[in-house]
Amino acid sequence: MKHLQEKAQSKPLGESLIVQTAVRMMIPFIQLFGLYVIVHGHYSPGGGFQGGVVLGASFILMALAYDLQKTFGYISERTNAILGSTGALIYTGTAALCAVLGGYFLDYSALAKIIPMNPIDWRSMGIFLVEVGVGLAVMNIMVSLFWDISSGGKMDEGL
Amino acid sequence: MTIVCAILILGGLFFYAVGVVGILRLPDFYTRLHAAGKCDTLASFLVLTGLALYNLSDFTLANVLVSLKILAIAAFISVASPTATHAITEGALISGVQPWTKETRAK
Numbered sequence: 001m002k003h004l005q006e007k008a009q010s011k012p013l014g015e016s017l018i019v020q021t022a023v024r025m026m027i028p029f030i031q032l033f034g035l036y037v038i039v040h041g042h043y044s045p046g047g048g049f050q051g052g053v054v055l056g057a058s059f060i061l062m063a064l065a066y067d068l069q070k071t072f073g074y075i076s077e078r079t080n081a082i083l084g085s086t087g088a089l090i091y092t093g094t095a096a097l098c099a100v101l102g103g104y105f106l107d108y109s110a111l112a113k114i115i116p117m118n119p120i121d122w123r124s125m126g127i128f129l130v131e132v133g134v135g136l137a138v139m140n141i142m143v144s145l146f147w148d149i150s151s152g153g154k155m156d157e158g159l
Numbered sequence: 160m161t162i163v164c165a166i167l168i169l170g171g172l173f174f175y176a177v178g179v180v181g182i183l184r185l186p187d188f189y190t191r192l193h194a195a196g197k198c199d200t201l202a203s204f205l206v207l208t209g210l211a212l213y214n215l216s217d218f219t220l221a222n223v224l225v226s227l228k229i230l231a232i233a234a235f236i237s238v239a240s241p242t243a244t245h246a247i248t249e250g251a252l253i254s255g256v257q258p259w260t261k262e263t264r265a266k
Contacts, residue, residue: 008252022242
């Protein structure tokens with residue numbers, strides 16, 4: 001038992017081949033599920049917020065199993081901030097566009113003046129647009145919060 | 160078909176019950192985690208397989224898709240749960256949780 005404990009303590013903290021392999025296997029499916037939850041949000045339980053959290057959690061899992069530098073290879077700080085702001089812009093932009101075109105705020109049927117389509121179809125499509133925006137914003141803000149908190153703002157190795 | 164599903168689900172419930180007994184009765188952290196990790200994985204797998212089969216009793220494309228999703232959950236749990244158990248055990252080992260031995264049993 002003593003021997004096992006010393007062996008475990010001599011390794012660099014948090015590096016484990018089993019965990020890293022399992023995480024590498026799971027992350028594509030987690031991200032696929034996150035996209036599924038976002039785009040299926042108006043038919044079934046889920047939506048932009050939940051799907052964004054699942055997508056963000058996949059990056060957090062990667063940061064926990066490897067380190068922060070590995071996640072920067074997939075989504076840099078700059079891309080992260082830009083995508084997060086774009087998500088918020090898509091959401092408020094769609095909502096404000098409806099108000100500008102003569103409907104209420106978030107009344108998607110007003111968008112039929114841009115692309116002529118049945119107003120009921122536009123309600124379904126509008127929810128989809130808004131959910132993509134919410135998903136992007138939630139995912140990137142969650143990842144950004146985790147980066148900041150886990151490395152104390154230094155963005156080095158993380159936990 | 161229904162009988163097979165019932166056997167699978169009841170088997171899963173049996174393993175859940177064994178896991179609960181293990182968590183309550185076993186003496187220290189590692190043995191409790193041993194009971195929780197193994198029993199939960201197998202029991203979830205059995206229950207979900209049973210549900211997927213039961214869902215197929217009305218054989219349509221929509222039901223096949225739902226069953227495939229349930230099986231995907233089962234496959235995901237059977238990868239994630241042992242990994243999580245391994246990570247928790249290693250964390251406990253590193254932070255120095257002492258296992259239950261003959262010497263420590265006296266107190």
